[in-house]
Amino acid sequence: MSLTRQLRDEHDQIRRRLREWDDLLVELESGIGTFAALRLKEEAQWTRSEIMPHLEAEEAVVFPMLSKRTPEASETLRRLSDDHAQLRELIAQLSELAWKRQLGTATNLQAQELLKTFRWRLLDHIAREDGALPPLLLQTLSADEDAELLRRWQEQIASAASQPVPSPTLTDLNGRIHAWLDECLLRHLEALTALDLEGAKNWWRKFADALIAHAQVEDSVALPVYERLGNFPEGGQPSLFDAEHKGIERMLRSLTQRLESLSPSDPSLRRRIVVSLDRYMLFRHLIEHHTLREQNIFYPLLDEKVDDDEKEHIKAALQSALPPDFAR
Numbered sequence: 025m026s027l028t029r030q031l032r033d034e035h036d037q038i039r040r041r042l043r044e045w046d047d048l049l050v051e052l053e054s055g056i057g058t059f060a061a062l063r064l065k066e067e068a069q070w071t072r073s074e075i076m077p078h079l080e081a082e083e084a085v086v087f088p089m090l091s092k093r094t095p096e097a098s099e100t101l102r103r104l105s106d107d108h109a110q111l112r113e114l115i116a117q118l119s120e121l122a123w124k125r126q127l128g129t130a131t132n133l134q135a136q137e138l139l140k141t142f143r144w145r146l147l148d149h150i151a152r153e154d155g156a157l158p159p160l161l162l163q164t165l166s167a168d169e170d171a172e173l174l175r176r177w178q179e180q181i182a183s184a185a186s187q188p189v190p191s192p193t194l195t196d197l198n199g200r201i202h203a204w205l206d207e208c209l210l211r212h213l214e215a216l217t218a219l220d221l222e223g224a225k226n227w228w229r230k231f232a233d234a235l236i237a238h239a240q241v242e243d244s245v246a247l248p249v250y251e252r253l254g255n256f257p258e259g260g261q262p263s264l265f266d267a268e269h270k271g272i273e274r275m276l277r278s279l280t281q282r283l284e285s286l287s288p289s290d291p292s293l294r295r296r297i298v299v300s301l302d303r304y305m306l307f308r309h310l311i312e313h314h315t316l317r318e319q320n321i322f323y324p325l326l327d328e329k330v331d332d333d334e335k336e337h338i339k340a341a342l343q344s345a346l347p348p349d350f351a352r
Contacts, residue, residue: 027086027165027174028158034078035150041070042143047210049139052132058312058319061125062203064135065196068122071115075146077184079108085177086157093164100156107149114142126199126319194246194335195323197342202315204350205235206308213304216297221288228283230347232276237345239269245341250322253329260321268314275307 048067051060087101121138124130165173192200208231215223243266251262282300286293326335 025174026170027177028161028170030174030177031086031157032154035154038075038078038146038150041074042147045139045143049136052136052139058316059203059206060132060135061122062199062206062315062319064125064139065122066200066203067139068115068119071118071142075111076115077181079111080184081177081180082153083108084180085173086161089173090157090160090164094160097156097160100160104149104153104156107145107152111142111146111149114138114145118142192339193323193327194338194342195319195327197339198323199315199319201238201342201346201350202311202318205231205238206311208234209304209308209311213301216283217301219288219293219297221286221293225283228280232280234345234347234350235276236273238342239272241341241345243269246322246326246338249330249334249338250326253325256325257321259317260325264317265314265322268310268317272307272310272314275303275310279303279307 045067048060048063051063083105087105090097091101118138121130121135125132125135161170208227212224212227212231215221215227247262247265250265256262279300282303286296290296326338330338
């Protein structure tokens with residue numbers, strides 16, 4: 025592994041992640057805001073945890089060496105450093121907007137515009153680096169120097185990764201779980217509308233099992249703690265959360281039965297799927313409404329009023345209910 029290869033590999037990883045933003049942009053455009061807001065917050069966190077350390081490693085390891093050894097590249101390095109400053113500012117804006125969008129004080133359109141701007145600037149920047157840095161590094165470094173710079177790069181990245189990260193709040197954890205659940209539901213619908221019944225059933229089982237496990241933990245662990253708090257705000261009565269869980273479970277069973285009744289040999293399969301889509305959208309809106317209530321009332325109150333030990337107990341229970349392949 026060379027430093028040039030390391031840079032290219034990290035740039036390729038960034039490009040792959042940015043391609044995934046297409047789906048997020050579509051969701052923001054659709055006007056369904058709750059799950060998109062949760063995903064927006066995760067992408068803002070990704071820019072802080074992955075992009076910022078990459079920029080810092082370049083500034084600590086690559087740019088100083090090239091500035092010293094290749095003075096003729098000073099203008100190129102200045103341009104790349106200016107790019108970094110602009111990207112840092114956009115990362116800060118994205119983090120702020122993600123919070124505002126979750127609170128409802130920023131719009132989907134604002135989020136779309138900032139995501140597009142950041143993605144374009146980051147892709148433009150790494151394309152510029154791919155064109156400039158590898159030739160300079162190859163011309164400048166001996167094999168031993170390359171190995172030493174690669175070691176320093178890896179140490180810089182490892183140092184950033186080892187920095188203490190605040191433990192996520194219950195609200196943050198629940199938001200991540202619901203965003204992941206919604207992604208599973210959308211993957212199911214994508215497979216279903218492509219007439220891929222096997223894939224659709226696999227995604228549905230993953231979604232349904234995780235949703236039920238999550239709700240059971242909330243009912244048995246989190247809700248009893250919440251009930252003790254008392255003095256609930258409007259829309260925050262424990263009975264409402266319990267009723268919504270029951271309603272979600274009923275619709276889940278109904279949709280499961282409909283899915284299991286579908287057959288690939290049915291000549292009317294496509295029509296059966298089409299006429300079921302309204303029920304799916306109703307189901308997704310029900311979960312979205314429930315998620316919004318949890319994110320605005322249920323978990324913020326637990327975060328605010330429950331002692332740390334009890335919060336850790338709830339957090340551990342929520343995490344234990346997640347499937348092994350749970351990811352961002």
